[in-house]
Amino acid sequence: MRLATWNVASIRQRAPHVAAWLAATKPDVLFLQETKCEEPAFPAMAFAGIGYQASVVGQKAYNGVAVLSRIPFTVTHRRLPALPAEDTQARYVEIEVEGMALAGLYAPNGNSGGEAGFAYKLAWMDALAARARELLARDTPLVLAGDFNVCPEAADCAPGALAPTDALLHPASRARFRTLLWLGLTDALRALHPDGPLYTFWDYQGGAYQRDLGLRIDHVLLSPTLAETLKSAAPDRAERGREHPSDHVPVLVEF
DNA sequence: ATGACTGAGCATCTCAGA
Numbered sequence: 001m002r003l004a005t006w007n008v009a010s011i012r013q014r015a016p017h018v019a020a021w022l023a024a025t026k027p028d029v030l031f032l033q034e035t036k037c038e039e040p041a042f043p044a045m046a047f048a049g050i051g052y053q054a055s056v057v058g059q060k061a062y063n064g065v066a067v068l069s070r071i072p073f074t075v076t077h078r079r080l081p082a083l084p085a086e087d088t089q090a091r092y093v094e095i096e097v098e099g100m101a102l103a104g105l106y107a108p109n110g111n112s113g114g115e116a117g118f119a120y121k122l123a124w125m126d127a128l129a130a131r132a133r134e135l136l137a138r139d140t141p142l143v144l145a146g147d148f149n150v151c152p153e154a155a156d157c158a159p160g161a162l163a164p165t166d167a168l169l170h171p172a173s174r175a176r177f178r179t180l181l182w183l184g185l186t187d188a189l190r191a192l193h194p195d196g197p198l199y200t201f202w203d204y205q206g207g208a209y210q211r212d213l214g215l216r217i218d219h220v221l222l223s224p225t226l227a228e229t230l231k232s233a234a235p236d237r238a239e240r241g242r243e244h245p246s247d248h249v250p251v252l253v254e255f
Numbered sequence: 256a257t258g259a260c261t262g263a264g265c266a267t268c269t270c271a272g273a
Contacts, residue, residue: 009261009272012263036263060263060264061264061270062270111271111272112270113271149273166273168273201273203260204260204261205259208260215273247260247261
């Protein structure tokens with residue numbers, strides 16, 4: 001299985017990038033985040049023509065996740081079950097493929113909306129952990145892939161790339177990420193590349209990419225039986241150097 | 256002192272991103 005995740009910062013702006021990347025890389029499944037449109041505006045035709053079926057969990061202007069797959073899949077969840085019904089933010093999609101649960105997620109940033117915004121980030125991460133716990137209790141092979149909006153360790157934030165008080169670095173945010181690891185999930189990038197920077201994001205401002213002031217916030221977590229078969233895991237840095245790029249690059253994992 | 260990012264939307268500014 002070749003599985004990827006990519007925060008595209010608007011699928012309507014990035015459809016050509018995504019289609020070209022799919023044609024060149026040919027992953028089985030690609031999870032997208034920050035598609036920023038409702039389902040009817042999602043450019044599904046751009047991907048159908050190259051063999052990828054889309055399933056979209058969209059909303060107007062903000063958030064939005066989707067999955068593109070060239071293998072058959074069934075959508076099992078379009079929201080996290082533990083969140084209140086009135087929460088309509090489009091941040092989670094879960095599919096079933098060959099007995100595996102594959103989840104694409106866009107965790108809240110947590111820097112906007114004051115204390116309530118940060119509390120929402122933590123509550124959302126708790127709901128994600130609850131879902132992971134549920135699947136693992138059933139021995140379902142599981143992948144969590146997406147923009148977690150957490151730099152897990154010091155090496156995941158270039159010095160000066162963020163203010164020390166940023167929500168992505170907050171001890172409570174990092175604790176929520178560690179909780180996922182303590183459930184037995186393996187951080188695919190770090191499992192194969194234990195040391196040094198492995199950035200997946202560079203800010204648009206201040207020449208962050210040219211100065212390599214990046215962050216590692218896009219992650220792929222694997223349950224134990226899948227982690228045992230892990231072959232490769234890498235961010236595709238070259239995408240950040242293209243014309244009109246997303247501020248995130250795709251992360252590709254092979255297992 | 257200067258100029259300094261991107262995208263969406265009931266838009267010529269505001270909000271959000273991170």
